[in-house]
Amino acid sequence: MKDKSIWLDGINRKKFSKLSNDIMCDIVIIGGGITGLSCAYFLKDLKKKIVLVERNKLCTGTTAKSTGKLTYLQDDKISKIENIYNKDKALLYLNSQKDAISLAKKIIIENDIKCNLDSVNSYIFCTSHQNKNKILKNYNLLKDSCNIKKKKNLPIQTKCCNSLEVNDTFVFHPVKFVLNLSEIVKDKIDIYENTNISSIKKDNDFYLLKANNKIIKTKQVILACHYPFFLLPYLFPFKTSLEKSFLAAGVVEKTKPISAINVDKSVISLRYHKDKKNFLLYVGETNSLDNNVNNIKKRDKIIWNIRKNFTPLVEYCWSNYDILTWDYMPLIGEIDNNMYLATGYNTWGMTNGILAGKIISDLIDNKKNKYSELFDPKRNINNIPKIINFNIQNSFSFINTKINKNKTFYYDNVKIVKENGVYYGVYIDEDKKEHKVLNLCPHMKCSLSFNYQTKTWDCPCHGSSFDVDGNLLYGPASHDIKVSK
Ligand SMILES: Cc1cc2nc3c(=O)[nH]c(=O)nc-3n(C[C@H](O)[C@H](O)[C@H](O)COP(=O)(O)OP(=O)(O)OC[C@H]3O[C@@H](n4cnc5c(N)ncnc54)[C@H](O)[C@@H]3O)c2cc1C
Known part of the structure; x- marks a missing residue:
């Protein structure tokens, strides 16, 4: 049995190079999953210089691990939305999902x-x-x-x-769909793989993005990176x-x-x-x-x-x-001047990721979109009891990782060791080679636990994941963990 997604097995993919110099462009799309590539697809014919950057390889994140359903019958979501808002909004959400399915079909055909x-x-x-x-x-x-x-x-x-x-x-097949989109857009949009954006700063009318120690200067940014750690100032985690x-x-x-x-x-x-x-x-x-x-x-x-x-x-x-x-609807739209966000799909990102591409391209192209108001990421979705509950759980996870860091059960090939007061996670591979990394998530300093299924060090508080050599695989963390010298 393989501990990997069925969609990632036996896939032929084109490789894209890593960003190796400073560049300037009009739009940067961060993330090469269904959201990023759908944005690229709908934006490709604008007369703008567009760049897409992906931290790993294209479509190896959440999209590649989904069930690949394109449906509007999404558990009891429509009635949950009605409970929070009203019937009109619930039915508008329903229509958005039907439209997303039609868009997907149209693109494919x-x-x-x-x-x-x-x-x-x-x-x-x-x-x-x-x-x-x-x-x-x-x-x-x-x-x-x-x-x-x-x-x-x-x-x-x-x-x-x-x-x-x-x-x-x-x-x-979600991976075949997304990789085909990359083939369609690649002559009009520059795609970089293995290129991690580690910070975004505003500089007058531009954004400066730090990528592999290079700088991308851009007028507009699209955060299609699933968990946008850049959004702490916008209280995204809340x-x-x-x-x-x-x-x-x-x-x-x-x-x-x-x-x-x-x-x-x-x-x-x-x-x-x-x-x-x-x-x-x-x-x-x-x-x-x-x-x-x-x-x-x-x-x-x-x-x-x-x-x-x-x-x-x-x-x-x-x-x-x-x-x-907290309101079961995605966050899609402009979150700050010329900065766009698409995430929070409540496990329905095949439809919503494609729809996000259409909504964001319409916003950038100054066209009206009938769903932009419904999914506005600036809407007030604070649900105080749920926020408190979630953050109490997170705090418990954090404390638990500290108390139990060396009490967790591991088989012989994994151990937590303490050296000069600092904890390290050690993994010994099949060739008896030792891989040792600091046992600390760079995001919020939670201790990491080893995941035997994926052979990764995972953060139990916020879901960041690192390979045995400390390379970042999945955010909210923004960079690798330090490897012991
Ligand atoms: C169990 C499960 C089953 C699901 N099944 C379905 C389904 O059947 N139908 C459905 O509609 N939805 C489903 N979903 C939801 C769906 O998988 C997600 O909502 C969707 O894939 C999110 O797509 P994305 O492009 O936003 O994120 P991703 O596919 O994760 O893409 C984001 C990309 O951004 C990259 N990235 C992140 N940070 C950076 C950075 N700093 N610099 C550069 N790149 C970066 C990542 O490496 C990643 O490749 C399911 C979810 C779960 C949990």
């Missing part, structure tokens, strides 16, 4: 992109009788806007008390929280044209994928961030679940994070 786009019936369902009313509420809300049907069961062997079905949704889920893919006899997600507390999400083999993708074990021991348990549990209920042949297992907002 017009450019003949081979990304396993398949039409599927989407379902939301509940596994407990107590949640039947959630299903009913969503039915009542959606019945005049969609061709939605009530169903007793799901066309897949899983516990279901009640469900809803729509038939105009899709699944696709407007969002993080959620982590585990995913597994197992070989099955036949695929079915369906995709499903439940509305119960403990998340179950399913879809099929046809490649050289037939796969069932299964998501579960969703939670806020936590420690290494839980990571191992959750990985084992998701594998056990898929084996018990669907297939013994589990070939891939991985995990993914996404950013949640």
Whole structure:
């Protein structure tokens, strides 16, 4: 079994060079996931010098670890939005997702992109009788806007008390989609890989971005980097929280044209994928961030679940994070003069990432967009009880990492050592080579725990992740951790 995303296996990719000199341009897009490349796609024909920078390789972040569903039936999100705002806003959100699906289809068809786009019936369902009313509420809300049907069961062997079905949704291969976008835009937009933006400073009418010790001077910046650590001054950490889920893919006899997600507390999400083999993708074990021991348990549990209920042949297992907002809607738009943000997709970033590309390109091109007000990142989304709760949890995680830093259980190839009062994490690889790094996240100084699944040092407080040599893989941290000399 491979501890990696099914979408990252066997992918042929073009390599882009690293930024090696100072440059000047009109627009910089930070991030090479679905958001960054969608922005690039919609902006490519503007007569501007545009640069896209990616810290790692293109499309190796959150997008590459999703389930690749393009649907507007997104658990019970529409009714949650209605609860917070009103029916009009909830239905406007629904329309935005339908439009995003149409945009995705149009891009794929017009450019003949081979990304396993398949039409599927989407379902939301509940596994407990107590949640039947959630299903009913969503039915009542959606019945005049969609061709939605009530169903007793799901066309897949899983516990279901009640469900809803729509038939105009899709699944696709997210990495093939994004890498194809990069092929389409590469002659008009300069793309740099292995180029980490570590700071952004305002300089009169320009922004100065520090990238690999080089400077990019630009008029406009798009933060398509999933977790924009640059936004501490905008209180971004207080407007969002993080959620982590585990995913597994197992070989099955036949695929079915369906995709499903439940509305119960403990998340179950399913879809099929046809490649050289037939796969069932299964998501579960969703939670806020936590420690290494839980990571191992959750990985084992998701594998056990898929084996018990669907297939013994589990070939891939991985995990993914996404950013949640307190009002369940994304943050897309201008956050400061000529600085644009697109994130907070509440686990629905395939539709919202593509939509973000369209909204931001319209804003930059001074065109009206009917969703720009709804997703305005400057809207007031402070939910004081949730903020307090989330930050108390974070503080506990922080304290826990300090108290338990040398009490965590590790197998023999990983240890935490203390030298001259400083803690280091040591990983010994298959060739008995020692990799030693400071056991401290550069973001907010939390102690790191080793993740056996990904062979990374992970921050249990805010989700930053580093390889065994301390190289930054995933933010909010902005740079690598120091390696012991
Ligand atoms: C379990 C799970 C399943 C999901 N399934 C679905 C689904 O089926 N359908 C759906 O619609 N959504 C789904 N999502 C949500 C979706 O995966 C994300 O919302 C979406 O991929 C975010 O895309 P992005 O481009 O914003 O971020 P990413 O794909 O993470 O791209 C951001 C990029 O920015 C780069 N970067 C970061 N900081 C810097 C920096 N300082 N300098 C340079 N580069 C930088 C990163 O390396 C990364 O490549 C799922 C989420 C989870 C957790």
